Amino acid sequence: MKKLLSASIMCADLLNMERSVREIERAGIDYLHIDIMDGSFVPNITLGFDLINAVKQITDMPLDVHMMVNEPSRFLELMKLSENDILCVHYESELHIARTLEAIKKKGIKAGLAINPGTSVDTFRYLTELIDMALVMTVNPGFAGQRIIPCAERKVRDTRGLLDSLGKKDIPIEVDGNISPENGIKMSRAGADIFVLGTSALFLKDKEMSEAASSLRAVL
Numbered sequence: 773m774k775k776l777l778s779a780s781i782m783c784a785d786l787l788n789m790e791r792s793v794r795e796i797e798r799a800g801i802d803y804l805h806i807d808i809m810d811g812s813f814v815p816n817i818t819l820g821f822d823l824i825n826a827v828k829q830i831t832d833m834p835l836d837v838h839m840m841v842n843e844p845s846r847f848l849e850l851m852k853l854s855e856n857d858i859l860c861v862h863y864e865s866e867l868h869i870a871r872t873l874e875a876i877k878k879k880g881i882k883a884g885l886a887i888n889p890g891t892s893v894d895t896f897r898y899l900t901e902l903i904d905m906a907l908v909m910t911v912n913p914g915f916a917g918q919r920i921i922p923c924a925e926r927k928v929r930d931t932r933g934l935l936d937s938l939g940k941k942d943i944p945i946e947v948d949g950n951i952s953p954e955n956g957i958k959m960s961r962a963g964a965d966i967f968v969l970g971t972s973a974l975f976l977k978d979k980e981m982s983e984a985a986s987s988l989r990a991v992l
Contacts, residue, residue, distance in 0.1 A: 773944060775992040776966045777985060778803035778836045780948075781827075782818055783970040789823075793831050799982040803836035803858070805948075805968050810841035813865055814913050821850040828852055836968070838886065838948065840913050841865065845872040853881045860884030860907050860946075863895050873902040884946070888913060889921045893931045900940045905966070906931055910959070911949030920950040925962045932963025953991055960992045967992065 779801045784792035796804065806824055811817040824837060834856040841847070844861045853859060859881050866872050869885070876883040886907035887895050896906055908931055910924040928945060935943050944965035951959065952972035959967065967988070969975075974984050 773941075773965045775960060775989070776802040776944070777974075777988060778805040778946070778966055778968045779974055780805045780807065780968055780970040782807050783975040789827070790830055793827065793833070795981050797831065797833060799974075799985040801833070801969075801974075801985060803966070804831070804833050805836040805838060808837065808839045808841055808847075809913075813842045813862065814840045821847065825852045828854075834858070836860070836884075836946075836966075838884075838907070838968075839865070845875060848872075848875055848879065853879070855880050855882070858882040858884050858905055860886050860905065862886045862888065862913075863891060863899075864888055870899060870902060873899065877902060886913075886948075889923075889927075893927060893934055896931065896934060897938065900935065900938055900943065903943060905944050905946055906935065907946040907948060908964075909949055910947050910951065910955070913949075918950055920955050924949075924955075925958045928959055928962040928964050953988060956988060957991050 779796045807818050809816045809818045836858045838860045842865055844865055859876050861872055863869050873883045882904040884905035884907050885903045888909050908928050910920050911918040931945055946966035947959045947964040948968035950972050951967050956967050976984055
């Protein structure tokens with residue numbers, strides 16, 4: 773499966789968003805990763821639905837929307853997403869997560885399912901028919917700049933093994949959290965396919981984004 777890069781715009785220049793998006797486009801990144809946080813599911817509040825809709829108006833890049841909110845089903849109608857976009861919700865965020873995934877699919881959007889570091893990969897077992905992507909958090913969600921959790925590589929490998937054993941080799945695994953080039957190599961070897969990139973690998977002060985992206989593709 774092709775390795776794909778997803779740029780976390782939480783780490784971009786938020787005061788010059790359109791300029792940041794253009795830079796990401798020129799670097800040949802595959803997805804724009806947009807984190808939505810509510811201050812309840814995670815102890816932080818970040819980007820909102822108006823930003824998602826505004827970004828959709830200025831780029832044809834597919835969005836990779838990561839909802840770190842309680843009961844994300846309440847907000848599905850607020851986002852103007854299309855069939856090439858991914859809308860990822862957390863298993864831990866809903867009592868009836870299958871119902872939420874079904875609602876996402878009915879909107880014609882790709883559905884992603886995320887799990888926190890403490891959640892078992894077996895969570896994916898009975899939901900594979902409803903998802904287009906499996907997101908394995910490699911840090912505790914909520915803040916950029918955290919250290920990767922020690923068992924991240926093993927967890928990605930276990931997830932890949934589970935999906936493959938269920939005949940779901942076509943479901944890509946996304947990793948999110950401190951994906952530096954070194955950690956990216958480890959996650960790639962473990963079976964990860966989509967890499968959420970922030971200040972550890974893409975938004976660097978001493979390297980152009982296009983150069984950073986090229987370097988990452990070469991090693992992943």
